[in-house]
Amino acid sequence: AKSDEIGIWFALLAAISFGALLASFAQSLGTVLTTLFTTTACILASIAMFHGAFRVLQGAGWVLFFAGIFAFYTASAWLLEYQYMRPILPFNNYNVYNNFAVLNRGMLFDPVVVNRGLGEPGIMKGQ
Numbered sequence: 001a002k003s004d005e006i007g008i009w010f011a012l013l014a015a016i017s018f019g020a021l022l023a024s025f026a027q028s029l030g031t032v033l034t035t036l037f038t039t040t041a042c043i044l045a046s047i048a049m050f051h052g053a054f055r056v057l058q059g060a061g062w063v064l065f066f067a068g069i070f071a072f073y074t075a076s077a078w079l080l081e082y083q084y085m086r087p088i089l090p091f092n093n094y095n096v097y098n099n100f101a102v103l104n105r106g107m108l109f110d111p112v113v114v115n116r117g118l119g120e121p122g123i124m125k126g127q
Contacts, residue, residue, distance in 0.1 A: 002052030010049055014042035030074030030091035037067035 017039040024031035044060035047053065077089035 003049050007046050007049030010042050010046035014039055014046055017042055028074070028091050030070060030077060034067055034070040034074055037063055037070060041067060 017035055021032070021035040021039050024035045041060045041064035044056055044063060048057035048060055073089065074091055077087070077091040080088035
């Protein structure tokens with residue numbers, strides 16, 4: 001069924017996911033593939049809604065299904081890498097800050113040291 005309103009919604013979603021695609025190039029190949037497939041699915045869904053093309057909408061659904069598979073794999077790879085502090089599933093992580101964050105349990109900088117007060121409840125030094 002043709003729906004211009006939903007077509008506009010998918011066009012805006014495609015623009016937002018395209019911005020995420022450009023940002024994902026600094027992260028890893030897994031995020032690039034996820035956002036690439038999501039952007040493609042949004043573009044196809046927008047075209048399908050503007051023209052009422054059911055087959056194109058089915059294609060958008062399949063592309064979005066594969067985007068979900070890439071997202072699941074990438075999230076699993078991040079989770080396992082964080083827990084075991086080494087890559088378990090390969091996903092071409094090419095950001096040096098991510099490797100540093102994994103080695104330091106997610107902390108890019110030194111943790112903030114909070115000194116306890118001298119018996120005052122709810123009071124910390126430096127407040």
